[in-house]
Amino acid sequence: MRFGPLPLADAAGAVLAHSLKLRDVTFRKGRVLSGEDVATLAAAGLDTVVAALPEPGxxxxxxxxxxxxxxxxxxxxxxxxxxxxxxxxxxxxxxxxxxxxxxxxxxxxxxxxxxxxxxxxxxxxxxxxxxxxxxxxxxxxxxxxxxxxxxxxxxxxxxxxxxWQGLRAGLVQTLLPGLKPTVLEKTQAATRDRLAGVGAILAAERRVPHEAAAVAAALTDLHDAGCTLLLVAGASAITDRRDVVPAGIGAAGGEVLHFGMPVDPGNLLLLGRMGGVPVLGLPGCARSPRLNGFDWVLHRLAAGLEVTGPDIMRLGVGGLLSEIPTRPLPRAQATTPPRAPRIAALVLAAGLSRRMGRNKLLADVGGVPLVTRAVDAALASQVRSVTVVVGHQQDAVREALAGRAVRTVEAAEHAAGLSASLKAGLRALPEDADGVLVLLGDMPRVGPAAIDRLIAAYAPAEGRAVCVPTCRGRRGNPVLWDRRFVAEMLDLTGDTGAKALLDRHADLVCEVEMPDDGVLVDVDTPEALAALTGGAITGGAIMGGE
The missing domain is CATH 3.90.1170.30 (Pyrimidine nucleoside phosphorylase-like, C-terminal domain)
Structure with a gap:
């Protein structure tokens, strides 16, 4: 890759290395320079630009x-x-x-x-x-x-x-004189909560004397009842392979595979097997809800992974789980884990289609109504939900979307312009949506890949709160908005959509270059529809190829 100052004559196709702010336009880092961009830079008086130019290989x-x-x-x-x-x-x-x-x-x-x-x-x-x-x-x-x-x-x-495999666990708790019932209840509750966290359930419990024969009978009973994981919490900690709990596992026809683990707390965990079902002798720390070595083994078993003695013996690095005053909270406790953004798609399909002379969204394009193409693209993308705003000929539009996993909402004042449809849809947004992708129902060449690329660019914490598709430097649709802008969008009027907000929040706008001009192509007139399909309009249908 060639990198550094490039003469403008060589810059077409190069990737801009640093953002450039000119009088009337800003070119951001990462932009692939088109011939039109190069002409703009030359008109601004530049002779060279710092860019990266791919080379063969x-x-x-x-x-x-x-x-x-x-x-x-x-x-x-x-x-x-x-x-x-x-x-x-x-x-x-x-x-x-x-x-x-x-x-x-x-x-x-x-x-x-x-x-x-x-x-x-x-x-x-x-x-x-x-x-x-x-x-x-x-x-x-x-x-x-x-x-x-x-x-x-x-x-x-x-x-x-x-x-998670949905394990059904059976718990055996042993009893000794002086063991308080509250300890048993605490252990049962902590175990039930742990299991729920890994998609498992506590299917049954047995409380028996702290004797090998009693442990064996309880394990046999739970195994025969169909439990797929057996847990034993002893009234006294396991101190040897020949102690009460491992002896009870052996008496029930099971075997002890490993005793002890290099994780603290959790050192005294025992791993066994009985008739193909894993058996765990629990360390005393398992009575507490705090993270310990038992959790690490439980996670693997709950996910259907085999756990062996050597697997346990390799857990030493990172196995010091005890909290000490100078140790910060683990990352999982201190922050919310990153997740996929919850983006709601809003398809605007309520307009009067005045320039078309009929409802363009119902026009047949290759056997599929125009609006159906837009909705299908959203459904095939990584958006979490799809809401369609209907108004003009709404029954027919709903019929065109029959059987699809979408929600429709009516824009009662759709004749007032695009903003009325937008506001009706915004009021119906899911409460947990992080952002909203506003799609126009008359843009059939916007595919799921373009939508996913906008979602990939969306990162409000990094200043990318509004993601706008571009092609050869021209902005198009759909636009992805962070939820923070909904209140301002609800104040819009007329037929201009949210374009004014892009200028108001220019510092938060991220332009996302697309490989084709589908984000620029809408269908407003019969001529545009015919040009899209390469055919002619006959009786309300489109003749010709796509």
Whole structure:
């Protein structure tokens, strides 16, 4: 990759290395300079520009990041679109993040341009939580490095999310004189809460004397009742493989696989098996809801992963969980884990279509109504919900969307202009939406990839609170707005939409370049519709190809 000051004559197709603010326009870092951009820069008196120019053997940052993400991601993950060389990977299900640490290290050692950052191996995650991020550092990466990374991940994905298996646990608590009933109740409650956190349930409990024969009988009873995980909380801590709890496991026909673990608290955990069902002899700290070694083993079992003695013996690094005065709170306790943004799509489909002379949204384009194409693109993207604003001929529009997972809301004052439709939709936004993507129902060439690219760019904490698609320097639609702007959008009037807000909040606007002009093409007239399809209008339908 060629990097540095480039003569404007060589700058078309180069990536701008630093933002440029001219009198009437701002070109942001990362912009791929078009011929029109070069002419604008020349007219402003510039002779050179600092930019990166890909050379043979280079792969542009977004393509490189997308390829790397696809290669490393396994089951249980969703992959965002690429933006500025970054692709985020999110959990598609609740479960355990499984990471091949050695292979991740090998990948990061391939070339300085390629980076993969993940959560710690075996971290519990919720659906939508960020698990990893791929970042290509410069504006391009060598094809040889990317191919090597793909080859590294070819035998098996480097990371995946193992979903919770829905275990049914049985708990045995042993009794000794002087053991308070409140201790037993506390243990039961803490165990039930722990299991709920990993998609499991406490199906049954038995309380028996602290004797091997009683433990054996209780375990047999729970095993025969269909429990898929057996837990034993002794009234006295396990101190040896021949102690009461392990002896009871043996008497029930089970076996002790491992005793002890290099995790504190949690040292006195025992791992066994009985008829194919895992058995855990719990350390005393398991009576407390605070994190301990039992949690680490439970997480793996709840996700359907096998746990062996050597697995437990490898937990020493990071195994000091005891809180000490100088130790800060763990990251998971101190911050909210990153997650996929909850974006609600708002499709405006209430207008009168005055310039078209009939309801353009119902026009047949290749056998599909225009509005249906826009809605299907939203449904195929990474938005969390789709709301369609209807008004003019609303029954027919609803019929065109029959069977689709969308919500429709009526804009009673749709004849007053675009802002009335927008406000009707904004009032119906889901309460948990982080942002809203405003789509126009007459833009059939906006596909799910363009929508996902806008979502990938959205990062309010980094100053990207409004994401606007562009093509060759021209702004288009749809626009993604952070929820903070809803109040201002509700004050809009007339038929201009929210365009004025873009100027008012220019410092928070992120332009997202698109590979084609679909974000610029709307259908307002019969001629535009015919041009879109390459056919002619006959009897309200479009004849010809798409």
């Amino acid at each position: 280079d792969v542009a940052e977004d393509e490189a990041a997308a390829r790397l993400a696809r290669a490393v991601a396994g089951p249980g993950l969703t992959v965002s679109a690429a933006f500025t060389g970054r692709v985020n990977l999110f959990a598609a299900v609740a479960g355990l993040a499984v990471v091949d640490r050695e292979q991740v290290d090998r990948l990061n050692l391939l070339h300085e341009s390629l980076t993969l950052a993940t959560l710690p191996a075996h971290t519990p995650v919720e659906a939508g939580q960020m698990v990893a991020t791929v970042k290509v550092i410069p504006f391009a990466a060598p094809e040889t490095a990317i191919a090597a990374a793909e080859g590294l991940a070819a035998p098996a994905p480097l990371l995946h999310v193992a979903p």
